[in-house]
Amino acid sequence: RVSLEEVLQWSQSFENLVTSKYGPVIYKTYLKTEHSDENIEFWLACEAYKKITSQRKRISMAKKLFTIYIQPQAPNEINIDSPARKAIIRNIQEPTQSCFDEAQRIIYRHMERDSYPQFLESQFYQKLKHSLQTNGNNSMR
Numbered sequence: 820r821v822s823l824e825e826v827l828q829w830s831q832s833f834e835n836l837v838t839s840k841y842g843p844v845i846y847k848t849y850l851k852t853e854h855s856d857e858n859i860e861f862w863l864a865c866e867a868y869k870k871i872t873s874q875r876k877r878i879s880m881a882k883k884l885f886t887i888y889i890q891p892q893a894p895n896e897i898n899i900d901s902p903a904r905k906a907i908i909r910n911i912q913e914p915t916q917s918c919f920d921e922a923q924r925i926i927y928r929h930m931e932r933d934s935y936p937q938f939l940e941s942q943f944y945q946k947l948k949h950s951l952q953t954n955g956n957n958s959m960r
Contacts, residue, residue, distance in 0.1 A: 821845065823951040830939050833931040837862070849943045855934060857895035858926050861888045865923040869916055881914035889922065899925045 821841040829836040836842040843863055850856040864884055871877045888897045889907050903921045910918040938944055 821947075821951070823948070823954075826944075826948050826951055829944075833927075833935045836935065836938075837927075837930075845947070846938060849938050849941060850934060852943065853934065853937070857888065857897055858930050858934065860895065861897050862923060862926050862930070864888075865919045868919060871916075877914055877916070881911055881918065884919060885911055897922070897926055898929065 825839050825841060828839065829842055836846055837859075843859060847856050847859045847863075850859055861884070864880075864887075868877070868880050868884060871880055885893075885907065887893055887895050889899075889904060890896075899922045903925055907918060907922060
């Protein structure tokens, strides 16, 4: 159940959107329509990655993130600069909790600057907001 209050808070800041309960899922659905959902997927994967405490699991997840998002021609390659990519390549053998931080920051800024304002202006967001405003109980399943 997403509430009107939550949906309206998303327009206050990108941070509100990505840290809310339903925001990331709804934003990802929107980004899929724009063919750029790899950004939020990568960002969310990095959030999960930072919580891994086992070194064995961290190594496995780091390699997975690298294969899916970082390596050239990756299936969901993200748009990061060469220094950030090279730093990850250097750190991937002994991955730390923070080895994807710079790439995650870059992607966060991309989304905040580019796709987030488009999301707020989109029919997708406007229809969701409107349906909650006219729905009386101000929440949707």
